[in-house]
Amino acid sequence: MVLKAFFPTCCVSVDSGLLVGRWVPEHSSAVVLAVLHFPFIPIQVKQLLAQVRQASQVGVAVLGTWCHCRQEPEESLGRFLEGLGAVFPHEPWLQLCRERGGTFWSCEVTHRQAPAAPSAPGEDQVMLIFYDQRQVLLSQLHPPTVLPDRQAGATPASTGGLAVVFDTVARSEVLFRSDRFDEGPVRLSHWQSEGVEASILVELARRASGPVCLLLASLLSLVSAIGACRVFRLWPLSFLGSKLSTCEQLRHRLEHLTLIFSTRKAENSAQLMRKANTVASVLLDVALGLTLLSWLHGRSRIGHLADALVPVADHVAEELQHLLQWLMGAPAGLKMNRALDQVLGRFFLYHIHLWISYIHLMSPFVEHILWHVGLSACLGLTVALSLLSDIIALLTFHIYCFYVYGARLYCLKIHGLSSLWRLFRGKKWNVLRQRVDSCSYDLDQLFIGTLLFTILLFLLPTTALYYLVFTLLRLLVVAVQGLIHLLVDLINSLPLYSLGLRLCRPYRLADKPTALQPRDAHLPSPQLWLPPQGLLGCPVPQAVLWGAHLPLEAERGQAGLREPAAGLPRTTAQPRPALCQGGASSAGARPVLCGRCCMLPNTAGPAITPWAWRSLGVSRCGGGQPSWPRSITGTACLETRFPPAAVTTVASTAAPGVQSTAPCPPCVPRSRGPGP
Amino acid sequence: MEDERSFSDICGGRLALQRRYYSPSCREFCLSCPRLSLRSLTAVTCTVWLAAYGLFTLCENSMILSAAIFITLLGLLGYLHFVKIDQETLLIIDSLGIQMTSSYASGKESTTFIEMGKVKDIVINEAIYMQKVIYYLCILLKDPVEPHRISQVVPVFQSAKPRLDCLIEVYRSCQEILAHQKATSTSP
Numbered sequence: 001m002v003l004k005a006f007f008p009t010c011c012v013s014v015d016s017g018l019l020v021g022r023w024v025p026e027h028s029s030a031v032v033l034a035v036l037h038f039p040f041i042p043i044q045v046k047q048l049l050a051q052v053r054q055a056s057q058v059g060v061a062v063l064g065t066w067c068h069c070r071q072e073p074e075e076s077l078g079r080f081l082e083g084l085g086a087v088f089p090h091e092p093w094l095q096l097c098r099e100r101g102g103t104f105w106s107c108e109v110t111h112r113q114a115p116a117a118p119s120a121p122g123e124d125q126v127m128l129i130f131y132d133q134r135q136v137l138l139s140q141l142h143p144p145t146v147l148p149d150r151q152a153g154a155t156p157a158s159t160g161g162l163a164v165v166f167d168t169v170a171r172s173e174v175l176f177r178s179d180r181f182d183e184g185p186v187r188l189s190h191w192q193s194e195g196v197e198a199s200i201l202v203e204l205a206r207r208a209s210g211p212v213c214l215l216l217a218s219l220l221s222l223v224s225a226i227g228a229c230r231v232f233r234l235w236p237l238s239f240l241g242s243k244l245s246t247c248e249q250l251r252h253r254l255e256h257l258t259l260i261f262s263t264r265k266a267e268n269s270a271q272l273m274r275k276a277n278t279v280a281s282v283l284l285d286v287a288l289g290l291t292l293l294s295w296l297h298g299r300s301r302i303g304h305l306a307d308a309l310v311p312v313a314d315h316v317a318e319e320l321q322h323l324l325q326w327l328m329g330a331p332a333g334l335k336m337n338r339a340l341d342q343v344l345g346r347f348f349l350y351h352i353h354l355w356i357s358y359i360h361l362m363s364p365f366v367e368h369i370l371w372h373v374g375l376s377a378c379l380g381l382t383v384a385l386s387l388l389s390d391i392i393a394l395l396t397f398h399i400y401c402f403y404v405y406g407a408r409l410y411c412l413k414i415h416g417l418s419s420l421w422r423l424f425r426g427k428k429w430n431v432l433r434q435r436v437d438s439c440s441y442d443l444d445q446l447f448i449g450t451l452l453f454t455i456l457l458f459l460l461p462t463t464a465l466y467y468l469v470f471t472l473l474r475l476l477v478v479a480v481q482g483l484i485h486l487l488v489d490l491i492n493s494l495p496l497y498s499l500g501l502r503l504c505r506p507y508r509l510a511d512k513p514t515a516l517q518p519r520d521a522h523l524p525s526p527q528l529w530l531p532p533q534g535l536l537g538c539p540v541p542q543a544v545l546w547g548a549h550l551p552l553e554a555e556r557g558q559a560g561l562r563e564p565a566a567g568l569p570r571t572t573a574q575p576r577p578a579l580c581q582g583g584a585s586s587a588g589a590r591p592v593l594c595g596r597c598c599m600l601p602n603t604a605g606p607a608i609t610p611w612a613w614r615s616l617g618v619s620r621c622g623g624g625q626p627s628w629p630r631s632i633t634g635t636a637c638l639e640t641r642f643p644p645a646a647v648t649t650v651a652s653t654a655a656p657g658v659q660s661t662a663p664c665p666p667c668v669p670r671s672r673g674p675g676p
Numbered sequence: 677m678e679d680e681r682s683f684s685d686i687c688g689g690r691l692a693l694q695r696r697y698y699s700p701s702c703r704e705f706c707l708s709c710p711r712l713s714l715r716s717l718t719a720v721t722c723t724v725w726l727a728a729y730g731l732f733t734l735c736e737n738s739m740i741l742s743a744a745i746f747i748t749l750l751g752l753l754g755y756l757h758f759v760k761i762d763q764e765t766l767l768i769i770d771s772l773g774i775q776m777t778s779s780y781a782s783g784k785e786s787t788t789f790i791e792m793g794k795v796k797d798i799v800i801n802e803a804i805y806m807q808k809v810i811y812y813l814c815i816l817l818k819d820p821v822e823p824h825r826i827s828q829v830v831p832v833f834q835s836a837k838p839r840l841d842c843l844i845e846v847y848r849s850c851q852e853i854l855a856h857q858k859a860t861s862t863s864p
Binding site: 002004027028125127129161162 | 699701702769770771772773791793860
């Protein structure tokens, strides 16, 4: 087989010495990690290599010699170099030679023993491959972890030679600590010799980060301990805490900050990415919040806002009154039942009147409240947006009340109608057997039942119209709140650090995340799934029949409880599939997605918390496998989209740091067969 | 050893195939597509500018004309940088892998590298492309979970689209190398 020699580009013009690296016999490749310069004492070299072997578990050894001299090496030098092969026995012994200032390379391989199977004399070729050591070190193309259902002995066929090279370089960090500029017994040249400078500020920051993290972690644990105390679990506060999205967001942020300042080091690259993404998101949040703060507090905008708020609320209430007057007349040409119309209309008008008085009561305090709310923007834009959403919810509380009244009335009516319809046909609902049975009614029962049925039936259009109108209004408010929550979620979960790395240093993100590795056939493949929109997540008849006496958020939760834990999502409108069931209770739980939704490689970013989806009834299940960019070097064309598409393509990986050099004119390997 | 021949692509344009034979285990094929023709460039520019002039006579706003010039320039730059591929290269190195390079007219190069361990075979496939049936060369990749299944099909020379005679040349050389690689990998 052809012998592949991986040579770092940083060692191309260093002085002569020994080649230090690892020999991989299965792929017949020699990975050169560094060049050890003359003069050296063999004992110390052997000691250093033994130390490196023990520390990094990589079998480094002396692979051969490297000669970079003025002209062709003389005979004595040649014999000296071959003699070194006796001091550091290695099989096969590699001799690379380059003329100083010239473009010719010569590669020779010497086998000490005769090969086990006789190979053709022309077979022993050497392929020289240059690699950029720093990029290979930093990229994450390592042998994949063995899938759990495989036997321990089975070697996966996909562990190619390149993955071993990347792994070797990445694990040999111990070797790269000493350099030729150090005052040690051995002088090595590797990527550090190229002059990778460290900034003193970065060093200072690194030293200072330990105690700072400790201090902040203790402060945060204090805050979370206060938050977890029993006072907050009692009824009024826990209810408020679960309903207000600000508390939710603050809790979320607290979690993030605890993650960032935790004193435990990140164990693998996925956790490091998660930490980095969280830091980026918090920083962006605070920056945007401070911008908003400076904008709000400059030029007394808060005053203007407060002045505009009460008239706006008045205007909204007036519009509602007009709407009710219209409903009380002949809306869209429909003829309503006058009496019921008047009753309902006046009932709602009285509510609006109450509401207006409440707003006017609050009006002197509005400016103060707004000022303090504006201050909260320094905690982050997400907190300010959550506060805004809560304020909108509070201001439109009357619309919510109207909706609940309308829904209840409608539901009662439908219940009544269905039961009386059964009576009309002579049937009855058997609660024990949960089915419809025939039943013989008395004459007076039938008479009254039919009468009531007729009354309810003819009052149905009025109630239905009120219900429709108020549901639409409520939908509008929910849509606005949903948009705000969407923005908050976006800021919370956008993996900015990974995005930035992808644009600027693509070689660091060269591999697929483990979640997108090919999986077994019997596991359902993840996909994005949007259920068809029933009204707020449930189709109307279901929402009404299944206990519409509960407020609507809990209703959806109930619907989620009734649904059996299905493996695959159903195509009918269900609130959320069981795969991502974060909890079926009301607003407190939110379906938490695993990192599969993240598009970019190696991102195990913060889980996406779709509050907006929850309130609109749309749910997300798993993540799609993205269509992977085909080439990673050169054109970093971001074909990945956000949210993920359901296309499954597994693209080939590129080797960013490896440039395979065909024997182009500058380097012509002259190989020799087994030496005499 | 270098060798250059000219073929034609599926639309009839001239292609130049350069074959470099470095060693029995390493070959390179370089397909050069026809350059951007002055005729098509002039046609597109004239169309855009005439449309802009038409809009200008309707709206009497001279910004439209400058906007048309900018659009043409930016469009041309974008086309040269992102769309127009000048040369496609296929480099096969036995025991290392296959590398495909596309160089764009603006000088940008984009590379894809496939390790030899992942390559199952190189075949010529047929495809229905618009109203034609064309042949294309593609690389079949192994499925890491199950070695007998094909996980992906990677087409080669996608923008040059040579005809069958050119593909057969490339196919024969690639098969020689793959056979050589299989022989050396199975022998101890």
